[in-house]
Amino acid sequence: MTPHSLSQPVPAPRLEIRNLVRHFEGRAVVDDVSLRIQAGQVTCLLGPSGCGKSTTLRMIAGVEMQDSGEIYVDGKLICDTVFRVPPERREIGLMFQDFALFPHLSVAENVAFGLNGPREEKRARVEELLERVHLTRFIDGYPHQLSGGEQQRVALARALAPRPRIMLMDEPFSGLDNRLRDGVRDETLSLLKEEDTAVLLVTHEPEEAMRMADEIALMRGGKIVQQGAPYNVYTRPVDRAAVAFFSDTNVLRSTVQGALAQTPFGQFLAPGVPDGTEVDIVFRPQHVRLDFDRQGGGPLPTPSDGVAARGVVTRARFLGHESLVEFRMDHDGSVLKATVPNVFLPEEGRVMWLTVRRNRCFVFPA
Numbered sequence: 001m002t003p004h005s006l007s008q009p010v011p012a013p014r015l016e017i018r019n020l021v022r023h024f025e026g027r028a029v030v031d032d033v034s035l036r037i038q039a040g041q042v043t044c045l046l047g048p049s050g051c052g053k054s055t056t057l058r059m060i061a062g063v064e065m066q067d068s069g070e071i072y073v074d075g076k077l078i079c080d081t082v083f084r085v086p087p088e089r090r091e092i093g094l095m096f097q098d099f100a101l102f103p104h105l106s107v108a109e110n111v112a113f114g115l116n117g118p119r120e121e122k123r124a125r126v127e128e129l130l131e132r133v134h135l136t137r138f139i140d141g142y143p144h145q146l147s148g149g150e151q152q153r154v155a156l157a158r159a160l161a162p163r164p165r166i167m168l169m170d171e172p173f174s175g176l177d178n179r180l181r182d183g184v185r186d187e188t189l190s191l192l193k194e195e196d197t198a199v200l201l202v203t204h205e206p207e208e209a210m211r212m213a214d215e216i217a218l219m220r221g222g223k224i225v226q227q228g229a230p231y232n233v234y235t236r237p238v239d240r241a242a243v244a245f246f247s248d249t250n251v252l253r254s255t256v257q258g259a260l261a262q263t264p265f266g267q268f269l270a271p272g273v274p275d276g277t278e279v280d281i282v283f284r285p286q287h288v289r290l291d292f293d294r295q296g297g298g299p300l301p302t303p304s305d306g307v308a309a310r311g312v313v314t315r316a317r318f319l320g321h322e323s324l325v326e327f328r329m330d331h332d333g334s335v336l337k338a339t340v341p342n343v344f345l346p347e348e349g350r351v352m353w354l355t356v357r358r359n360r361c362f363v364f365p366a
């Protein structure tokens with residue numbers, strides 16, 4: 001870094017919300033939520049249905065008022081409990097799943113809807129955006145002549161036409177079928193990046209968040225419980241529910257003695273956990289290793305994989321890029337799941353030995 005760049009002032013986040021709170025019927029539906037998003041960055045607000053994602057988005061859009069907290073755009077206050085810039089002056093673009101196009105307006109008229117200024121300028125912006133979403137040929141067409149994916153791209157062009165500083169997107173792709181969705185998502189993402197827009201995208205689908213986000217804010221019960229790059233949120237989850245939100249999980253319950261949790265898979269480190277504490281050892285099916293039975297025995301213990309435990313196959317299914325195998329474990333009759341790349345479909349009743357990758361396990365208080 002040069003001395004010159006050191007002296008550059010750090011730009012204020014394009015969007016910042018501080019300590020937003022909203023109650024409905026005495027319940028905090030959004031409970032002290034803070035976020036910062038830079039220009040050109042996509043943050044996904046990810047969480048189960050009803051956790052307060054849409055209410056957060058609506059407060060930023062200005063169609064819902066917070067009980068407390070502030071919203072800033074480029075460092076300027078646009079809303080607290082006293083001062084409020086009206087929604088239409090916030091320079092925020094909106095895209096919702098059911099944000100339908102106007103059926104009686106042509107594609108060009110739809111895209112131009114939020115634009116002011118001379119006709120030629122508006123037309124030039126409409127042509128530019130339709131070119132970028134590869135829909136120039138439909139410029140004089142009407143929404144009913146377009147497929148779902150094409151309509152969604154027009155909606156995106158319409159939302160971006162006035163060059164909003166921020167885009168708020170609420171489950172924008174959930175109306176599209178799977179085949180279309182990936183393509184529309186990728187195209188949307190590259191267009192948003194080109195426009196240098198700060199994006200807050202609400203979704204309940206982890207795959208969508210992993211695919212789209214620079215940063216994921218995991219929300220539950222009105223609070224952001226974890227925030228970070230997708231890789232970090234996935235590999236360093238804060239609790240058991242955060243693991244389970246992204247994938248199937250296996251759980252072993254144990255009690256800590258001497259900073260160790262004993263299990264049929266050997267011991268797990270539980271540093272700093274007091275003796276007598278019940279813990280859950282949580283791991284994903286892809287971190288279970290399978291081995292064949294060798295005359296009643298399994299593989300020898302290793303420091304990285306611990307001790308092998310015996311299980312019997314109850315079900316095996318091929319999922320496309322991997323196979324999911326379920327086992328009933330000898331030690332307590334519990335069911336554990338393992339995934340194996342490609343095709344692996346052992347018959348029901350087959351005995352196998354399971355080990356668990358130590359460096360992929362999470363130990364949480366139960």
Ligand SMILES: Nc1ncnc2c1ncn2[C@@H]1O[C@H](COP(=O)(O)OP(=O)(O)OP(=O)(O)O)[C@@H](O)[C@H]1O
Nearest residue numbers: 024025029047048049050051052053054055056204
């Ligand atoms: N106007 C309202 N009056 C009363 N309760 C409301 C209102 N709006 C939202 N809620 C409640 O607040 C909670 C959070 O709703 P919100 O729509 O923000 O959740 P969400 O995470 O976006 O869920 P979904 O993905 O299902 O839309 C829900 O329990 C909802 O019923």
